[in-house]
Amino acid sequence: MTGEARIGWAARSMPVLTAIGSGFGDERPFEGLRIAACLHVTAETAVLMGALKAGGAHIALAASNPLSTQDDVAQALEEYGIAVHAKAGVDRATYYRHINQALDIAPDIVLDDGCDLVNTLHTERRDLLDGVRGGCEETTTGIIRLRQMAAEQALSFPVVAVNDTRTKRMFDNRYGTGQSTFDGIMRATNAMLAGRVVVVAGFGYCGRGVAERAKGLGARVLVTEIDPVKALDAMLQGYEVKPMEEAARTGDVFVTVTGNRDVIRREHLEVMKDGAILANAGHFDVEIDVRALEELAVEVHHGVRPNTDEYVLPSGHRLLLLAEGRLVNLTAAEGHPAAVMDMSFSAQALAVAWLVREHERLEPGVYDVPEEIDVEVARLKLAAAGAAIDSLTPVQEDYLHSWRLGS
Structure with missing residues (x-):
């Protein structure tokens, strides 16, 4: 094309x-x-x-x-x-x-x-x-x-x-990021998500969309957050909420969507499972500490699949970094x-x-x-889209804009 x-x-x-x-x-x-x-x-x-x-x-x-x-x-x-x-x-x-x-x-x-x-x-x-x-x-x-x-x-x-x-926030951040993130992860890894543990770092509008799509694909979803209100929202929606220190030990797939740096750090990388997948759907390539990953690795195999690099740690565990830590949905897919x-x-x-x-x-x-x-x-x-909505009647308009009308 x-x-x-x-x-x-x-x-x-x-x-x-x-x-x-x-x-x-x-x-x-x-x-x-x-x-x-x-x-x-x-x-x-x-x-x-x-x-x-x-x-x-x-x-x-x-x-x-x-x-x-x-x-x-x-x-x-x-x-x-x-x-x-x-x-x-x-x-x-x-x-x-x-x-x-x-x-x-x-x-x-x-x-x-x-x-x-x-x-x-x-x-x-x-x-x-x-x-x-x-x-x-x-x-x-x-x-x-x-x-x-x-x-x-x-x-x-x-x-x-x-x-x-x-x-x-609704259409782009929630639905767009949710769908395109897993499009990128699947193209890069061909991994099955059903039954696996997906860790979503950040439960803003993008994080909600990623968590919803992961749940819909059959994954068990863990959420990490720094905001107690967002963490409570995630918990009430049925997700497990843990600090990254604990989630790092159990996650199979990690998706960062925070807009901040060093969300996944050296101490998290050191305890991850063999074969853990690391993806960023936030913005810059700083959410995952790629430099720490490079320093930890005893071997690096670039391009084991398109947009997938394999880092072998001293323990023998292999971590898969997608899209060099950049936006996975735009790098490994089409956004x-x-x-x-x-x-x-x-x-x-x-x-x-x-x-x-x-x-x-x-x-x-x-x-x-x-x-x-x-x-x-x-x-x-x-x-x-061929959809239509209702409009207020004059009586409804009056009711909404008058404090004099009782219930």
Whole structure:
């Protein structure tokens, strides 16, 4: 399948974003604006780039993860007139060179997935900050970093937290991550999950989705958490809750979904079962301490299966690291289904249009997506699926908005 065909296939499952792009083509809200993006270079992202370009934007795209880059899609985007600075499997230095190349257009708007582009702007390319009207952030890890920047008054422009919409948390984080994570694990290992112990580190929206899919596949699920409320939620949903120190000894498959670093550390690796599978579905390749794993191993067998490396410990136990500790769903599989990204990228496209309209009244900081955008995306998705909902009667409206009416 060519990159163009891959993009076309994705677009068929993205009716909401396609409709938004058609509207942008009529209204041209981004005429003359420059957008620098650091996102996963996939067919679904290509549909978003096409919608923004239809609105008049000049775009430069870098990859937010070199292992998820689809080179044929990058080539197709180049042919469509979008500058792409990305290649599958590049090293760290080249990764940041590509981000800087995307920033060379002196952007008016930035789109980020993990805050690396925004971080580079604020550290190495400060000369460009005055020209940036605002940005959007796609993932939890990036928003954590941005909120810290805002707290320290280091953030120079408004950023919309696209990740924090109700539709994205439900559709993308929960259902998308849950499905695509096990798609990646199964492609990489061909392992059977029924009857095995799956340890899910983190019970946020992504962790809930991973735990639900694991349970549905017949696995026994253990959850590790640092938040007592989330841990209680996991327990009441029927999952065992243990600290990683205990879970490490019993788990067969480990999935990290925290957005933090060193979730699986040396002391955990040392006590794991022979054949334990290690996968990250959070964000950066720091959730599993890969450096500690390399130091512990007496032998390393790369590529025992596609996207699977085997580390032999002094005990003789073999640990299987998937996707080099990077996002397993985007590296060993194709990421979220296009129907999921239709929701996320539709919210992002409408958030960009809102930023362009409202940026002059916004102070630097992190902003939620306006509720009306979230509701509109859900409404359009329901309509595209042929579903309909009820509406309130005038009497119901009065009842909900009056304190004078009794029960």
